[in-house]
Amino acid sequence: MQINLKHLFPKSPVIRAVLIFFISYVVILVLWKQIEDSYSYVITFVTLKVVTAMKNTELTDIMRRDSVIYIKFTPLTMKNALLSAKVDKSHYTFNVPLTLSVLASLFPFIQRRLRACIECLLMLFTVHFIYIFFLATLLLTVLYMDRGIEAVSEFRLAAYKFLWGFSGRMLLRVAPFLIGVYIFLRFRKAESR
Numbered sequence: 001m002q003i004n005l006k007h008l009f010p011k012s013p014v015i016r017a018v019l020i021f022f023i024s025y026v027v028i029l030v031l032w033k034q035i036e037d038s039y040s041y042v043i044t045f046v047t048l049k050v051v052t053a054m055k056n057t058e059l060t061d062i063m064r065r066d067s068v069i070y071i072k073f074t075p076l077t078m079k080n081a082l083l084s085a086k087v088d089k090s091h092y093t094f095n096v097p098l099t100l101s102v103l104a105s106l107f108p109f110i111q112r113r114l115r116a117c118i119e120c121l122l123m124l125f126t127v128h129f130i131y132i133f134f135l136a137t138l139l140l141t142v143l144y145m146d147r148g149i150e151a152v153s154e155f156r157l158a159a160y161k162f163l164w165g166f167s168g169r170m171l172l173r174v175a176p177f178l179i180g181v182y183i184f185l186r187f188r189k190a191e192s193r
Contacts, residue, residue: 013108021105028104029097036096037064040089043125044069047132055140057083064089073140075149083147085139091168092131095176099124102180110187119186120179127167127175134164 041064048071052059060082061072067090073083103120110116138160144150145157 016108017105020107021101024104025097025101028100032097032100036089036093039096040064040093041069043128044071044087044089044132047129048136051133051136051140055137055144057140071136073143075144077149078147083140083143085136085143087132087135092128092172095127095172096124099176099179102176103183106180106184106187109184109189111189112187116183116187120183123179123182124175127171131164131167131172134160134167138164 041062045062048059048062051057052073056076058074058076059071060074061070063070067088069087069089071085071087073085075083099120103117106116107113138157141150141157141160145152
């Protein structure tokens with residue numbers, strides 16, 4: 001006995017896209033929970049290497065415990081000082097399953113799917129990099145100003161707070177939809193234009 005699967009899926013492309021979104025969200029969420037810790041560790045490590053080079057600091061230790069990544073820094077100007085901070089991975093990794101599900105729901109409408117996936121992942125990585133960059137820069141600046149390593153600058157502190165707040169409260173939350181719109185406009189099939 002043969003079952004025709006074409007009758008199970010609706011003919012409307014919009015309903016099909018919504019079904020793809022919900023099914024892919026569940027699957028991607030399960031898969032994402034398996035690799036989220038590794039991803040958050042790698043992106044945090046890479047970003048902190050950039051920030052510590054910029055702030056003349058040495059990254060002495062980075063460790064992951066549950067959903068928090070603990071970081072220890074040593075300023076190069078004060079070798080005996082040890083500064084610590086923490087980054088909660090759930091603050092910036094929550095949007096990955098949503099973004100990838102939006103991408104999956106766009107598959108019936110786009111061409112060059114592999115290229116679209118690569119660009120989507122690069123944009124998502126960049127958004128996470130920006131968030132961690134401004135968070136780490138703000139944390140180090142506050143620690144340096146408190147310890148007298150850097151001169152107190154209200155302007156610089158306000159700028160870092162704004163950039164971190166903007167990237168955390170706006171960019172991370174809107175990124176899945178902005179990436180989805182970009183992917184659709186860039187890769188849509190000729191018949192849907």
